[in-house]
Structures are given as C-alpha cells and as structure tokens.
Amino acid sequence: MMLNELDEAEELCPTDSRLRPDIRCLEQGKIDDAAEKKVYLEEKQRVTRKHMKKSKEEWLPRWFRLQPHPVTGHMDWIYQGQYWQCDWSNCPEIF
Numbered sequence: 443m444m445l446n447e448l449d450e451a452e453e454l455c456p457t458d459s460r461l462r463p464d465i466r467c468l469e470q471g472k473i474d475d476a477a478e479k480k481v482y483l484e485e486k487q488r489v490t491r492k493h494m495k496k497s498k499e500e501w502l503p504r505w506f507r508l509q510p511h512p513v514t515g516h517m518d519w520i521y522q523g524q525y526w527q528c529d530w531s532n533c534p535e536i537f
Contacts, residue, residue, distance in 0.1 A: 446465065448461075453528055455528075456530055456533045456536075457536050461537055463479045463537055464476045464479035464480040464483060503519070504525075506519040506520060507520055
C-alpha cells in the first residue's frame with residue numbers, strides 16, 4: 443500500500459493509476475465503495491470505446507509508439523518523450 447501513497451507536493455498525470463478511485467477505496471478498506479467505483483469506471487470505458495468506434499476515432503498512445511526497436515529491429519513500444527514535461531492538458535478524463 444505504501445507504493446500508492448500520494449505525496450501532496452507531487453504533481454501526477456491525471457491518468458496515473460494511483461488516482462484510481464476504486465483502488466483508493468480498496469486501500470482504505472471500503473470494499474463496497476471500491477466495487478461500485480470499479481463498475482462505474484468499466485462502464486465509462488465501454489461508453490468511450492463505443493463512441494470512438496461510432497465516430498471511427500482511433501486511440502493512440504500519447505508517450506509510446508509501436509515501432510522497430512533500434513537495437514533488435516523487433517516491433518516494440520518506444521518512449522517518445524514529453525511525459526516528464528508535465529503538460530497533461532490533452533490527457534483524457536479516465537477516472
């Protein structure tokens with residue numbers, strides 16, 4: 443549980459898993475609340491996917507791209523930079 447503790451001074455990306463409301467409730471022992479929040483998040487994901495499919499919008503990762511690894515040549519997810527600049531203005535609201 444210590445790994446998920448939030449530091450007040452730490453600026454986190456809005457999609458950081460430590461901000462998941464279901465996990466926070468679970469860590470606080472609020473099992474029923476955690477289950478409700480998880481169901482809510484899953485439903486939100488389904489609605490988002492349905493909307494994207496209907497509008498033919500393609501989801502693209504923000505900080506990684508699937509491309510040949512420079513050493514092995516195998517397809518791999520390669521970090522593209524910009525995450526640590528902390529400009530998360532274009533992050534989706536996933537929670």
